Amino acid sequence: xxxSHPARIPQDEPTAVVVDLGPAAHGTPPVLxxxxxxDTAHIEAALDSIAVHCPGAAAWRxxxxxxxxxxxxLRFTAGxxxxxxxxxxxxxxxxxxxxxxxxxxxxRRTAATPLQCELLADADAHPGTxxxxxxxxxxxDGPFDEERFTAAWQSVFDCESVLRSAFDDGxxxxxxxxxxxxxxxxxxxxxxAHWHALIERDRRRGLDPRRxxxxxxxVLGGGPAMFATAPPIRVVLTHHHALxxxxxxxxxxxxxxxxxxxxxxxxxxxxxxxxxxxxRWLADQDTGPAQEFWSGGAADRPSTATAAPxxxxxxxxxxxxxxxxxxxxxxxxxxxxRLAVWAAAWGATESTVLxxxxxxxxxxxxxxxxxxxxxxxxxxxxxGILLDGVERLPGALCNPLPLSVVIDPGAPVSALLAELxxxxxxxxxxxxxxxxxxxxxxxxxxxxxxSLLAFETRPPVPDDVTSELAVLGIHVGxxxxxxxxxxxxxAMAAHHDSAGGLALTVSYDRARLPDATEVLAYGALLLRExxxxxxxxxxxxxxxxxxxxxxxxxxxxxxxxxxxxTAAAAPPSLGVLRPAARPGAGTVVLxxxxxxxxxxxARLARAYPGPEELVLLRAVPGGATARYSALGPRIGDGxxxxxxxxxxxxxxxxxxxxxxxxxxxxxxxxxxxxxxxxAAGLARTLAAATRRAP
Numbered sequence: 001x002x003x004s005h006p007a008r009i010p011q012d013e014p015t016a017v018v019v020d021l022g023p024a025a026h027g028t029p030p031v032l033x034x035x036x037x038x039d040t041a042h043i044e045a046a047l048d049s050i051a052v053h054c055p056g057a058a059a060w061r062x063x064x065x066x067x068x069x070x071x072x073x074l075r076f077t078a079g080x081x082x083x084x085x086x087x088x089x090x091x092x093x094x095x096x097x098x099x100x101x102x103x104x105x106x107x108r109r110t111a112a113t114p115l116q117c118e119l120l121a122d123a124d125a126h127p128g129t130x131x132x133x134x135x136x137x138x139x140x141d142g143p144f145d146e147e148r149f150t151a152a153w154q155s156v157f158d159c160e161s162v163l164r165s166a167f168d169d170g171x172x173x174x175x176x177x178x179x180x181x182x183x184x185x186x187x188x189x190x191x192x193a194h195w196h197a198l199i200e201r202d203r204r205r206g207l208d209p210r211r212x213x214x215x216x217x218x219v220l221g222g223g224p225a226m227f228a229t230a231p232p233i234r235v236v237l238t239h240h241h242a243l244x245x246x247x248x249x250x251x252x253x254x255x256x257x258x259x260x261x262x263x264x265x266x267x268x269x270x271x272x273x274x275x276x277x278x279x280r281w282l283a284d285q286d287t288g289p290a291q292e293f294w295s296g297g298a299a300d301r302p303s304t305a306t307a308a309p310x311x312x313x314x315x316x317x318x319x320x321x322x323x324x325x326x327x328x329x330x331x332x333x334x335x336x337x338r339l340a341v342w343a344a345a346w347g348a349t350e351s352t353v354l355x356x357x358x359x360x361x362x363x364x365x366x367x368x369x370x371x372x373x374x375x376x377x378x379x380x381x382x383x384g385i386l387l388d389g390v391e392r393l394p395g396a397l398c399n400p401l402p403l404s405v406v407i408d409p410g411a412p413v414s415a416l417l418a419e420l421x422x423x424x425x426x427x428x429x430x431x432x433x434x435x436x437x438x439x440x441x442x443x444x445x446x447x448x449x450x451s452l453l454a455f456e457t458r459p460p461v462p463d464d465v466t467s468e469l470a471v472l473g474i475h476v477g478x479x480x481x482x483x484x485x486x487x488x489x490x491a492m493a494a495h496h497d498s499a500g501g502l503a504l505t506v507s508y509d510r511a512r513l514p515d516a517t518e519v520l521a522y523g524a525l526l527l528r529e530x531x532x533x534x535x536x537x538x539x540x541x542x543x544x545x546x547x548x549x550x551x552x553x554x555x556x557x558x559x560x561x562x563x564x565x566t567a568a569a570a571p572p573s574l575g576v577l578r579p580a581a582r583p584g585a586g587t588v589v590l591x592x593x594x595x596x597x598x599x600x601x602a603r604l605a606r607a608y609p610g611p612e613e614l615v616l617l618r619a620v621p622g623g624a625t626a627r628y629s630a631l632g633p634r635i636g637d638g639x640x641x642x643x644x645x646x647x648x649x650x651x652x653x654x655x656x657x658x659x660x661x662x663x664x665x666x667x668x669x670x671x672x673x674x675x676x677x678x679a680a681g682l683a684r685t686l687a688a689a690t691r692r693a694p
Contacts, residue, residue: 016689017093019654019669032089034072034096035689040064043074046095049178050088054168060087090654093671097647098211108161110279112173114434115382116396119242120173120209122487127619128592130203130324132241135482136249137199140233142474144219146187151264153183153217156255159266161274162394163252165243166212175243175275181212190221190231199236199482203324207240208648214243215252237479241396246481247381248394250458253479257465261472273387275395281387282432290430295441326483326507327517329524333500342531348417350502351455354494355403355420356413357526358453360540361519363407364547371408377488378403379454380431391459399431400488402438402449409541413534452491456481483507490516492523502527522550573618573630577605580613586640588612588690589631589656591649592619600679607683610690612642624655631656635665642690644670 015036043064050057060076067073076087112120123132157163164181168174188198198220207214218236239249259266331339336350343353355378362374382397383390390397405419461476469476478498483505484491489512497503504524508516529546575598577590588610590601598616605614615634617627628635635641641660643653650671657667670689672682 015097015673016685017096017650017671018689019089019093019657031076032074032093032096033689034074036070036685042096046092049095049176050092054088054091057087088651088654090651090669090671093650093654093669094647097650097671097673108177108276109168110175110177110276111283112167112175113279113282113396114437115399116167116175116242117173118434118436119396120167123206123209123240123242128204128206130206130485132209132484132486133203133206134239134241134244134246134249134484135199135203136237136239136246136253136479137482138235138477138479140235140474140476142469142472144233146219148260148264149219150183150185152256152259152262152266153185155259155264155266156252157181157183157213159255159269159271160252160394161270161276162243162248163215164212165214165275166208167210167242175279176212177276178212184213184216186216186218188218188220195220195234202236202238203482203485207238209240209242211648214240215249232477236482241484241486243396244394245382245396245398246456247383247398247458248396250479251392251394254459254461254465257461257469257476261465261468271392271394273389273393275393278387278390278393278395278397281385285432287433287437290433290437291441293426293430294433294438324483324485324507325510325513325516326505327520328503328505329520330497330504331502331524331527335528336496336500336502338531339502339527342534343417346414346417348421350494352417352421352424353527353530354453354455354492355405355424356416357523357530358451358492359405359407359416359420360526360544360547361523361550362451364522364544364550365519368407369409371406371410373404373406375402375404375449376451376453377401377435377449379452379456380427381457382431384428385432398454399433400435400452400454401427401431401433402435403427407540409539409544411540412536413530413538413540413543414536416540450489452486452488454491454493456493456495458495481505485509489513490519492520518550522547573627574632575616575618577601577614577616578608581611585611585613586642587631587634588614588642588644588686589634590614590616591627591643591645591653592616593646593649603679604683604686607680608687609684610687612640612690624652624659627652628656628659631660635660635663641665641667642670643667644672644686644690646672 015034018033018035020031020033047062059079061079063075063077065073065075119132125131158180161177163183164178165175166178168176198218202216202218207216216238218238220234220236221231237249237253244252255266339353340350343350358376359374362376363372366372366374377400379398379400382399383393387393403420403423405416405423407416466476480497480503481493481495483493484507486507490508491506493505493507495503504520504527506516506520506523526543526546530543533546534543580587588608590604592598592601601616608614613634617630619627631641641657643657643660645653650669653669653671657669660667668690670686672685672689
C-alpha cells in the first residue's frame with residue numbers, strides 16, 4: 001500500500017466508510033472514502049485479512065491518500081487478472097470500522113469440516129434469530145477483579161486458536177485463524193435489565209461466525225469487595241456452535257480459572273491438538289465403510305418403511321409468538337439414581353433410556369396406533385475417535401446423527417432398550433460423519449429429522465482449581481445451559497446437575513410449536529415411572545398407557561398451514577422511519593443489525609439532520625436479492641439511495657448497492673462503527689457521510 005503523505009490522526013471521533021456506486025460503477029476502479037479518524041496500521045491489517053479471505057483481491061493494488069485528519073481515500077488500480085466488481089469493498093468497509101482489526105491478522109486457513117458447513121449454513125439462513133448460538137450461566141460469589149478477569153480471558157484467547165478463528169466468505173467455507181483477538185467482555189451493573197430479558201437479548205444479538213472470537217462473556221454485577229448480603233455475580237458465556245460445542249466451552253472455562261489463579265496469565269503457548277489437527281485427521285479418513293454402513297440402511301433401517309411420525313414437520317395450533325421457547329425440569333438425585341440402576345439391569349445406560357422415552361413421546365405425538373417407525377436425531381460427542389488429546393480439544397465436534405426405530409406396541413420395552421443400545425454401539429465408529437454426508441450417500445432418502453435428543457457429558461472442574469479459588473474467597477457454581485436455538489423444531493437436552501439430579505431442558509421454535517411444556521412434563525413422568533412400572537414382560541403399549549392424557553396428533557395435517565401462518569405473522573421487511581423533507585431528496589436505508597431494537601433506529605431517525613427519507617430494512621430470507629426487491633420504487637431510475645449499516649453489515653449493503661446500480665440507480669454504502677456514540681452522534685456522522693457534491 002502506498003500513501004501520499006503520513007498523517008497523525010486523532011482517535012476520539014467515530015469513523016464512517018463510504019463506498020460510492022453509480023451507473024458506471026461496473027467499469028470504474030473501486031474507491032472508498034474514509035470519513036473520520038483512521039490509523040494506517042488499521043488499514044494494513046484490514047487489507048491483510050482481505051488477502052487471506054479473498055484470493056482474487058490480490059489483483060487490485062491499493063493506494064491510500066490522506067487529505068486531512070478526518071478525510072482519507074483508498075483507491076484501487078487494476079492489475080493482471082482483475083475483474084470489475086471483483087474486490088470485496090463491503091467486507092473491507094466492515095473491517096475498517098471494526099475496532100480490533102489492527103490486532104487481528106488472519107494468517108492460517110483450514111477447510112471447514114462438513115459439520116461446520118452445516119451449522120454455518122443454518123445460521124446464515126436465519127440472520128438475527130440467534131440460531132446456532134448457545135449460552136451457559138453460573139454464579140460467582142466473592143470478590144471480582146475486573147482487570148484480572150479480562151486478562152485471564154485474553155490469555156485463554158492467546159493460547160486457544162479456536163477463539164481467534166472465523167469463517168471466510170468463499171464459496172467453500174474455510175476457517176481462518178487470526179494472530180491476535182481481544183475477548184469481548186461485557187460488564188453490566190445489577191439492575192440493568194430483567195434477567196430473562198437480558199438472556200433473550202443476548203441470544204438474539206448472536207455472534208458473527210465470520211468475525212474472530214466465537215465466545216462472548218457477560219458479567220452482571222460484582223465488584224472488588226463483596227458483602228454477605230450482596231447478590232452473587234452472574235456470568236453468561238455465549239458461543240457459536242459452528243466453532244464451539246458445549247464440551248469445548250467448559251474446557252475453556254477450566255483454562256480461564258487456571259489463568260485467573262495465575263494472576264491473569266496462562267503459561268505456555270498455543271494448545272495442540274487444535275481444529276487444524278482434527279481437520280487433517282478427518283481428511284485422512286476412509287469414508288467407504290461409513291458410506292456402506294449408512295447407505296446400506298444398517299443405521300436407519302426403519303426409515304425405508306413408511307413415513308415416520310418422528311420425521312414429520314413438527315407443527316401445532318397457530319402460535320401467538322415467535323422466537324425460541326425453553327423449559328426445564330429436574331429429577332431428584334434419588335429418582336436419578338433409581339433410573340440408572342433400572343437401566344443397568346437391562347444392560348442399558350441413562351442415555352439409552354432417554355432415547356426410548358423420546359421415541360415413545362414422538363410415537364404418541366404422531367397419533368399412530370400400530371407398529372410404526374419414529375425418527376429423530378441424537379448427539380454424539382465426536383470425541384470417541386483415535387486422535388491423541390481429542391478430549392482436550394475445543395471445537396465443533398458434538399454431532400447430531402439420525403436415528404430411526406420401530407415402535408411396536410406389542411413388543412416388550414426391554415426389546416426396545418436392547419435395540420437402541422445395539423444401535424448406539426454400531427454407530428459409535430462413525431460419530432465423525434455429518435448428517436449432510438449421510439444424506440448425500442443415501443441420495444437424500446433420509447430427510448432431516450425434526451427433533452433432537454442430547455445427553456450432555458461434561459469435563460469437571462478439577463478439585464484443586466475449586467479449592468484455590470476458595471482461598472481467594474471465590475465460590476463458583478456449576479455452569480448451566482440455557483437452551484440453544486438450533487435447526488431442530490424441538491430439542492431436549494439432559495445432563496447431571498451438581499447435586500446428582502438429572503436436569504432436562506426442552507427448547508423449541510415457537511413459530512412451529514405453540515408449546516412444549518406437555519412434551520417435557522410427560523417425558524419426566526416416563527423417566528420417574530418406568531423403573532417402578534416396567535418389568536421383564538411389560539409391553540410398549542403398557543408403557544404408552546402412562547401417556548394417555550397427552551394430546552396426540554399434534555403434527556397431523558398442519559405442515560402446509562404453518563408456512564402461510566408464519567408468512568402472515570412475519571413483520572414487514574421495510575418500515576418508514578421518517579419521510580423525506582422534500583421531493584427528490586433521496587432515501588437512506590438503514591440495515592437492521594441483529595440484536596439492535598427498532599427503537600434505536602427511531603431515535604437515530606429523529607436526530608438525523610439530512611433531508612432524505614429514512615427507512616429500516618430488516619433481514620429477510622433470500623439474501624441481498626430479496627432485500628433489494630423490498631426497496632420497491634425507491635430504487636427507480638436515477639434515484640439516490642444510501643445503504644447504511646453498522647460494522648458487519650457492509651458486505652450485505654454492498655451487494656444490495658450493486659443490484660441498485662445494475663438497474664440504473666445511484667447508490668452509495670455507508671458503514672458506521674459498531675461502538676456506539678449514541679443515536680444522535682451516529683446520526684450526525686451518517687449525515688456527514690451522505691452529503692453529496694452539488
